[in-house]
Amino acid sequence: xxxxxxxxxxxxxxxxxxxxxxxxxxxxxxxxxxxxxxxxxxxxxxxxxxxxxxxxxxxxxxxxxxxxxxxxxxxxxxxxxxxxxxxxxxxxxxxxxxxxxxxxxxxxxxxxxxxxxxxxxxxxxxxxxxxxxxxxxxxxxxxxxxxxxxxxxxxxxxxxxxxxxxxxxxxxxxxxxxxxxxxxxxxxxxxxxxxxxxxxxxxxxxxxxxxxxxxxxxxxxxxxxxxxx
Amino acid sequence: xxxxxxxxxxxxxxxxxxxxxxxxxxxxxxxxxxxxxxxxxxxxxxxxxxxxxxxxxxxxxxxxxxxxxxxxxxxxxxxxxxxxxxxxxxxxxxxxxxxxxxxxxxxxxxxxxxxxxxxxxxxxxxxxxxxxxxxxxxxxxxxxxxxxxxxxxxxxxxxxxxxxxxxxxxxxxxxxxxxxxxxxxxxxxxxxxxxxxxxxxxxxxxxxxxxxxxxxxxxxxxxxxxxxxxxxxxxxxxxxxxxxxx
Numbered sequence: 484x485x486x487x488x489x490x491x492x493x494x495x496x497x498x499x500x501x502x503x504x505x506x507x508x509x510x511x512x513x514x515x516x517x518x519x520x521x522x523x524x525x526x527x528x529x530x531x532x533x534x535x536x537x538x539x540x541x542x543x544x545x546x547x548x549x550x551x552x553x554x555x556x557x558x559x560x561x562x563x564x565x566x567x568x569x570x571x572x573x574x575x576x577x578x579x580x581x582x583x584x585x586x587x588x589x590x591x592x593x594x595x596x597x598x599x600x601x602x603x604x605x606x607x608x609x610x611x612x613x614x615x616x617x618x619x620x621x622x623x624x625x626x627x628x629x630x631x632x633x634x635x636x637x638x639x640x641x642x643x644x645x646x647x648x649x650x651x652x653x654x655x656x657x658x659x660x661x662x663x664x665x666x667x668x669x670x671x672x673x674x675x676x677x678x679x680x681x682x683x684x685x686x687x688x689x690x691x692x693x694x695x696x697x698x699x700x701x702x703x704x705x706x707x708x709x710x711x712x
Numbered sequence: 713x714x715x716x717x718x719x720x721x722x723x724x725x726x727x728x729x730x731x732x733x734x735x736x737x738x739x740x741x742x743x744x745x746x747x748x749x750x751x752x753x754x755x756x757x758x759x760x761x762x763x764x765x766x767x768x769x770x771x772x773x774x775x776x777x778x779x780x781x782x783x784x785x786x787x788x789x790x791x792x793x794x795x796x797x798x799x800x801x802x803x804x805x806x807x808x809x810x811x812x813x814x815x816x817x818x819x820x821x822x823x824x825x826x827x828x829x830x831x832x833x834x835x836x837x838x839x840x841x842x843x844x845x846x847x848x849x850x851x852x853x854x855x856x857x858x859x860x861x862x863x864x865x866x867x868x869x870x871x872x873x874x875x876x877x878x879x880x881x882x883x884x885x886x887x888x889x890x891x892x893x894x895x896x897x898x899x900x901x902x903x904x905x906x907x908x909x910x911x912x913x914x915x916x917x918x919x920x921x922x923x924x925x926x927x928x929x930x931x932x933x934x935x936x937x938x939x940x941x942x943x944x945x946x947x948x949x950x951x952x953x954x955x956x957x958x
Contacts, residue, residue, distance in 0.1 A: 489809055494796075578792035582854075585752050586806050587781040 489588060490597045498601040502563050506609060513558055514613035517550055518542055518620025526629055535629045539636050540643035542621030547648040551614035553700050555606065556659035560692040564667035567598055568688035571671025572681035580672065590672065599664040606660035607653045614652060651712060655703055659696055666692035713746055714758040720746055723921050724760075726913050733888055733895040733908045735928065738915035739943070744898045745789065747915065748866050751896065752786050753777060764862075782810060785855030789866045791847035793839040799826065799850045800835035806857040825853040830879065845872045852880070856887070862894045863887065869901045881907045902946055914940050 525541040571594060574580050580590050618640055625631045631639075667688040674684035713721045720743040728734045736744050749755045751762055753769060762769045764780055772780070793802045803822045807813060813821070826832060829849040839847055848868065855863055865884070869877040881904050884895050899905060905912070905928050912931070914924035916939060924931050924940040932944035 574795070577790065577795065578788045579794050581749075581754055582786070582788060582792040582794070584754060585781060585784065585786040586809075587778040588805075588809055 490593045495597040495601060498597055499605060501566075502559070502601045503605040503608065506559065506562060506605075507612070509558055509562065510555055510609050510613050511616050513554055514546075514551065514616040515620040517554055518546060518617030518622075519624055520620075521545055521550070521617070522621035522624035523628070526624060530629070535625075536631060536635070536639055538621060538625050538629065539631075539639035543618055543640045543644040544648060546617035546621075547614045547644055547652050549652070549700070549704075551617055552610050552652045552656045552659060553696060555609050555613045555656065556663060556696050557693060559602070559606065559609070559660075560663045560666070560689050560696065563602070564663045564688045564692050565685040567664065567667030568671040568674070568685045569681055571668055572674035572684040575672060575674055576676045576678075576681065595664070595668040595672075598668055599661060602660035602664040603657055606656040606663075610652055610656035611649065614649065647712060651707060655700065658699060658703075662695045662699065663692045666695065713743060713750055713755070715746075719758075719920060721915060721920050721922075724913075724915075726922065726925055728894060728896060729911070730894050731888065731892050732910040733884060733897065735905050735909040735912040736896065736898045736915065737900055737905060737912055737928075737943070739917045740900070742915040742917035743920075744900075744915055745866055748786075748864055748896070748898050752784055752864055753781055782858060783861045784864060785858065785860035785862070786864045787848070787852045787855040787866065787868060789870065790844070791839070791851035793847055793850055793854070795839050798836050798838055799831065799842070799853075802839075802850065803854045803857050806854070810858060821857070825856050826850070828856070829853045829883065830876075845876055848872065849876075849880070852883070859891060860893065862896065865895065865897045865899070867899055868897060869899060869904050877901065877904065878907075880904075884908050902944065905944075914943070 522538050522542050525538045526535060529535050529537055529541075571580070574594075580594070583590050583593055622633070622636050622640075625636045626633055670684045670688040670691065674680045713719070713724075724747065736747055738744050746755070750757050753762075756770055761771065764783070767776075767780070769777060769780055793799070794805070797805070800819070800822050803825050804818050807818045807821060811818075823832065823835060826835060829852050831846060831849055831853065834842060834846065834850075839850075842850070848871065852865070852868070855865075863884075868880050868884075872880065884897065885908055887893055888895055895908075897904075897908065909928045911926065912924075912928050913922050914931070914937075915921075916923045923937050924935050926935075928944060931940055935941050935944075
């Protein structure tokens with residue numbers, strides 16, 4: 484129990500373990516490949532101008548400001564958002580959520596809140612990790628394909644990216660975490676009481692979160708542009 | 713009571729007295745479980761209200777509603793145990809959430825409640841590891857955790873063997889006598905109905921309203937409604953009635 488909200492600490496820890504360490508595998512794979520692809524696509528163009536070194540800038544800025552956050556969020560939506568929807572949908576089918584309500588325990592506090600807290604904590608960490616792994620993927624192309632030296636690539640990256648770029652990505656990732664958690668949990672609790680409905684809820688959770696993620700990302704891009712970040 | 717625009721039952725008006733065992737009966741699909749859901753605060757009636765000791769449930773603010781909910785214990789049809797927790801954690805959660813008792817005392821109370829329903833020794837089992845009958849009994853134990861004033865049972869005997877069913881009936885009567893709790897039981901098991909019920913209401917699926925109210929034994933013998941009499945005699949139509957319509 485924490486303060487006035489009522490959920491079990493052990494539940495929170497289990498959910499954090501599932502959203503965090505267990506997600507590292509797929510986040511690593513996706514971020515590495517995205518970094519690789521970005522570098523490759525950029526390299527093909529930049530090589531024509533003899534400006535291959537700027538691949539480092541491209542990958543670093545793209546990953547930290549945009550791609551790290553949104554790709555991690557989409558991965559988590561498919562992985563964790565759908566899981567939340569399926570868990571809560573099945574609980575709904577078994578009347579487990581009714582059982583909480585009749586006792587006077589709020590399902591929002593007991594079930595949704597720990598899931599939201601877990602994602603708010605984990606998403607920034609996963610995003611920073613994704614950013615770094617993506618830069619590594621870019622480095623593989625830079626060094627392997629373009630013949631840049633490792634120190635050269637690293638210094639170029641360091642000069643191109645500012646702390647504010649990381650912060651922008653992290654701030655967005657917190658909002659994305661809330662979106663993924665809410666979409667998953669609410670679709671789950673709204674689901675009907677059959678196997679087909681639970682499946683629909685999981686699908687709907689992923690679709691809903693992806694739509695909101697992209698729309699929010701667009702809105703952020705405009706706002707940050709206006710504010711001059 | 714409605715589902716969207718479909719009225720499942722209308723004009724239900726009855727009183728449950730404190731300390732009695734009240735049975736809600738009727739054919740399948742007549743709305744018995746729906747009525748139970750309305751009475752425990754899960755669904756709001758389209759028109760009308762549920763009143764506890766003179767206090768209106770749906771007219772009260774949310775905090776008062778939560779207070780009222782804590783005086784109720786509900787045993788759901790398939791147990792509705794939280795599948796990620798052991799039986800002990802299930803029965804213990806109401807105690808953990810609403811009392812300041814230390815963990816050891818909670819553990820003792822949990823063991824006691826589980827023993828009362830014949831599940832001593834199964835504290836550390838998960839719902840997926842026990843049989844359907846045991847799930848139902850664990851659900852009853854959880855409903856009793858806070859020693860509520862009113863206990864609701866949704867089809868308690870469904871899926872139980874005759875001996876377990878009889879044991880559950882005995883438990884219901886014992887709880888009424890020792891705790892003075894009021895019992896509301898949704899069921900259509902005739903042996904149970906005649907064993908435990910003090911009072912009852914009969915919901916009819918065709919007219920979609922209540923067509924009988926009283927002690928089941930009296931209704932079986934003296935009810936003017938042939939549907940009710942046939943139900944309570946397990947389909948045996950009495951020749952003497954001669955098809956008199958209500």
